[in-house]
Amino acid sequence: MNNFEFYNPVKICFGKGEIAKLSKLVPKGANVMLTYGGGSIKKNGVYDQVITALKGYNIIEFNGIEANPHYETLMKGVALAKAHKIDFLLAVGGGSVLDGTKFIAAAALWEGSDPWEILSRRSEFHVEKALPIGTVLTLPATGSEMNGNSVVTRWETHDKLAFDSEHVMPVFSILDPEVVFSLPQIQVANGIVDAFAHVMEQYLTYPVNAPIQDRFAESILITLIEEGPKVLANRTDYESAANFMWAATMALNGLIGAGVPQDWATHTIGHELTAFHGIDHGQTLCIILPGIMNLKRETKKEKILQYGERVWKITEGSTNERIDATIKKTVGFFESVGIKTKLADYGVGSDIIVKVVDRFTKRGIKGIGERGDLTIADVAEILELQLK
Amino acid sequence: MNNFEFYNPVKICFGKGEIAKLSKLVPKGANVMLTYGGGSIKKNGVYDQVITALKGYNIIEFNGIEANPHYETLMKGVALAKAHKIDFLLAVGGGSVLDGTKFIAAAALWEGSDPWEILSRRSEFHVEKALPIGTVLTLPATGSEMNGNSVVTRWETHDKLAFDSEHVMPVFSILDPEVVFSLPQIQVANGIVDAFAHVMEQYLTYPVNAPIQDRFAESILITLIEEGPKVLANRTDYESAANFMWAATMALNGLIGAGVPQDWATHTIGHELTAFHGIDHGQTLCIILPGIMNLKRETKKEKILQYGERVWKITEGSTNERIDATIKKTVGFFESVGIKTKLADYGVGSDIIVKVVDRFTKRGIKGIGERGDLTIADVAEILELQLK
Numbered sequence: 001m002n003n004f005e006f007y008n009p010v011k012i013c014f015g016k017g018e019i020a021k022l023s024k025l026v027p028k029g030a031n032v033m034l035t036y037g038g039g040s041i042k043k044n045g046v047y048d049q050v051i052t053a054l055k056g057y058n059i060i061e062f063n064g065i066e067a068n069p070h071y072e073t074l075m076k077g078v079a080l081a082k083a084h085k086i087d088f089l090l091a092v093g094g095g096s097v098l099d100g101t102k103f104i105a106a107a108a109l110w111e112g113s114d115p116w117e118i119l120s121r122r123s124e125f126h127v128e129k130a131l132p133i134g135t136v137l138t139l140p141a142t143g144s145e146m147n148g149n150s151v152v153t154r155w156e157t158h159d160k161l162a163f164d165s166e167h168v169m170p171v172f173s174i175l176d177p178e179v180v181f182s183l184p185q186i187q188v189a190n191g192i193v194d195a196f197a198h199v200m201e202q203y204l205t206y207p208v209n210a211p212i213q214d215r216f217a218e219s220i221l222i223t224l225i226e227e228g229p230k231v232l233a234n235r236t237d238y239e240s241a242a243n244f245m246w247a248a249t250m251a252l253n254g255l256i257g258a259g260v261p262q263d264w265a266t267h268t269i270g271h272e273l274t275a276f277h278g279i280d281h282g283q284t285l286c287i288i289l290p291g292i293m294n295l296k297r298e299t300k301k302e303k304i305l306q307y308g309e310r311v312w313k314i315t316e317g318s319t320n321e322r323i324d325a326t327i328k329k330t331v332g333f334f335e336s337v338g339i340k341t342k343l344a345d346y347g348v349g350s351d352i353i354v355k356v357v358d359r360f361t362k363r364g365i366k367g368i369g370e371r372g373d374l375t376i377a378d379v380a381e382i383l384e385l386q387l388k
Numbered sequence: 389m390n391n392f393e394f395y396n397p398v399k400i401c402f403g404k405g406e407i408a409k410l411s412k413l414v415p416k417g418a419n420v421m422l423t424y425g426g427g428s429i430k431k432n433g434v435y436d437q438v439i440t441a442l443k444g445y446n447i448i449e450f451n452g453i454e455a456n457p458h459y460e461t462l463m464k465g466v467a468l469a470k471a472h473k474i475d476f477l478l479a480v481g482g483g484s485v486l487d488g489t490k491f492i493a494a495a496a497l498w499e500g501s502d503p504w505e506i507l508s509r510r511s512e513f514h515v516e517k518a519l520p521i522g523t524v525l526t527l528p529a530t531g532s533e534m535n536g537n538s539v540v541t542r543w544e545t546h547d548k549l550a551f552d553s554e555h556v557m558p559v560f561s562i563l564d565p566e567v568v569f570s571l572p573q574i575q576v577a578n579g580i581v582d583a584f585a586h587v588m589e590q591y592l593t594y595p596v597n598a599p600i601q602d603r604f605a606e607s608i609l610i611t612l613i614e615e616g617p618k619v620l621a622n623r624t625d626y627e628s629a630a631n632f633m634w635a636a637t638m639a640l641n642g643l644i645g646a647g648v649p650q651d652w653a654t655h656t657i658g659h660e661l662t663a664f665h666g667i668d669h670g671q672t673l674c675i676i677l678p679g680i681m682n683l684k685r686e687t688k689k690e691k692i693l694q695y696g697e698r699v700w701k702i703t704e705g706s707t708n709e710r711i712d713a714t715i716k717k718t719v720g721f722f723e724s725v726g727i728k729t730k731l732a733d734y735g736v737g738s739d740i741i742v743k744v745v746d747r748f749t750k751r752g753i754k755g756i757g758e759r760g761d762l763t764i765a766d767v768a769e770i771l772e773l774q775l776k
Contacts, residue, residue: 003404012393
């Protein structure tokens, strides 16, 4: 096991009816900015539950945070927060609303020349303060409810960039599995594969003798494989919704990634598919991950075999046969929840290769992945493999 | 899954060399009280590492915190902390030093008539403030480094009582696996079975469809079974020491117990064996747990079978045969690490039954365990079963 720091002070309130606890969680007398997306929370009853719970608070609303939240949109939120002297942000939504709200929280107190630096120059500038955030999660997927990560897109330049800071970790997050009941099928499917890919980014690397982290990761994968289809088949199955929701949170709260190497090449490449073609984040991961498993089958061999054996019970055949069978099982799982895994399925042709290569070259990327050895040439090959 | 709250803000610094980070973790200018036990930290080099890292700090030492820390001892620490206007406690030791320091932290700011109330009347009086604590763990076992629990013994009355509060959760805990290298064999063995029993108290109850919690619990059990003997066989095997240490922390930091029923009857009964006969805490758990599994085989049936199958690969035979085989495996594991499981092994006879029954009767205990149905008569039967 490698040395590590683990710190996660997010208070989780989990279960049906927990939204009513908001008045105990949001500081008394706070000027609250309620952030949300396109208004689905007004249809599924969550908005009403939140407003009822926060009776007596001074609330300003900022809505319209879109999927892959836009820098341009969020900067309007920053202006609104400043204008109303907001001192607490309550994000009610999925990963995009939460990520966007984290950016607003950091940008509102940013003392640099331009808040875009938070994203564009994250290696130089660290977020050292932010407005406090609470969340009510409406879509299990990204894990944003229990981490300090945020991904923001600058629409005018098609840049999709990330930052992270412990200062934007939510003070609390309310996870009521009943929010899953009214979700569209595609959002549930995207959530399942997103959480699955998060685990894989922290697990499918190389062994460092970390059995707790490995087995926890496999626990989450198995739970997603077992519970995900149940949620899709019966949206009002509370228990499966709860297990799916908790799995998605545990997939990216720092725990399974503590003390082990991490990959994140799937996300780095996948982000470009969203930036250029607007493909859903979860879908991009299902396109890229099998390509990486295929191309990096030698350096990832030990963990692919372990994953195949413990998660898919694949124990027969040569190393290459077992790896092939494991990739096939993984692709089969993605397809079984309704997510296609080839670029052609999304109407994307080979021109994407040049665009991504060009973008990565301009950014000066040498190598990504757990060994930093996944080159731009490898990225091109992975996209080629996944064309159709 | 049941509704739950999960909150654990302890920062973990894990790995060799991490003690040197103390100067970044302890607030600058703090009046630090360094608490420790009988002086083993002076032999194994930890004391020197701590003092070197804290050069320039104002440090008062309070040593002599014994195993099963005594209220009488700790109250001297409270007086010392008050006299020196201490504002940060640094506990360097195992579970007893950490638990004792938590009590000092709470008692130093206690506004009630008598700090004994923190333990004796915990259902009425909650700890709402405490001095901040940091820890350097020297013995993986109790999980005290990442929770708000504390157990204290009042020697004059043989009372061993617990309290818990989020205010005594350490601000940080440094976990350097190299501390394991110099531990006596019996302390390692006690640590392994203590962590094992902590998992069982939160796992071996009844199913509530919580697959993440179940599989995480099984992950920790399997890791302890695999890594524990390696640590005992080769004390300087850093990797095994690290895995044992992280397993013990994860066994009792709130995670596997979130949203599931919990038992704790083994600890409740075991504490009396320590209070009356001074038997090591870990040893008492190995005596009591098999008795509870045996007596409560019907109400715990589903989880015992699951545990037997997933952890010990027991899949053959009738329900009772599988339960017997599972108990036998569990006892065999305890014995394999050198911990005896019968009262006679510790020179304790049947008179203990009357003493424990009398104590529980005086406390007005009706029923303990996850269903509150383990009666005082059951306690007597469990002790009878475990006599020899």
